[in-house]
Amino acid sequence: QVQLVESGGGWVQAGGSLRLSCAASGTFSSHNTMGWYRQAPGKQRELVARIFSGGTTNYADFVKGRFTISRDNAKNTISLQMDNLKPDDTAVYFCNMLLLLGNKNYWGQGTQVTVSS
Numbered sequence: 001q002v003q004l005v006e007s008g009g010g011w012v013q014a015g016g017s018l019r020l021s022c023a024a025s026g027t028f029s030s031h032n033t034m035g036w037y038r039q040a041p042g043k044q045r046e047l048v049a050r051i052f053s054g055g056t057t058n059y060a061d062f063v064k065g066r067f068t069i070s071r072d073n074a075k076n077t078i079s080l081q082m083d084n085l086k087p088d089d090t091a092v093y094f095c096n097m098l099l100l101l102g103n104k105n106y107w108g109q110g111t112q113v114t115v116s117s
Contacts, residue, residue, distance in 0.1 A: 002026040002106040004095045009111030016115070017083045022095030022108055024076040033098045034071060034078045038091035038113075045094065051078060062088075085115045 008020040020036065035050025035058075049059045049069040057069055066085075071078040078095065095108035 002028050002097055002099075002104075004097060004106055004108035006093065006095045006108045006111040009093060009113045011114045011116065012085055014086055014115055014117050016085055017081070018085065018113060019082065020080040020093055020095075020111060020113075022078050024078075024095075024097055028097070028099055029101055030073065031100045033100070035096045035098075036069065036078075036080045037094045037096055038089075039094070039110075040091040043091075048093070049080060050096075082113070085113075087115050087117045089113060090115050 003025045004022055006020060006022045008018060010018060012018050031053050033050055033052050036048040037045050038048050039045040047060055048063055049067055051057045051069045051071050066083050068081040069078065091113060092110040093113050094110045097106045
């Protein structure tokens, strides 16, 4: 079983920055993909960014150039540095781990990010 715990959400004015972190615990393979998704009220959950075990990253177009995802394999953590935040970035942000073996998906409880104009 895998547990994911997010931290770092909060309130910020447009143009500001926040840093989210996610710590993974439990028993899991190092061959995994970790990422951040978000869900705004009335909208579907969407991918923000993900990072593969080898370090390759993918970003949604709407965050390219503003957000940076990173991971520390030794500590089983990932982070999301969010700069130049916009009101449209307001959402609950969820940490995700996809285990390649068995294609199992795990989610954190989510952390609220609110960006005011």
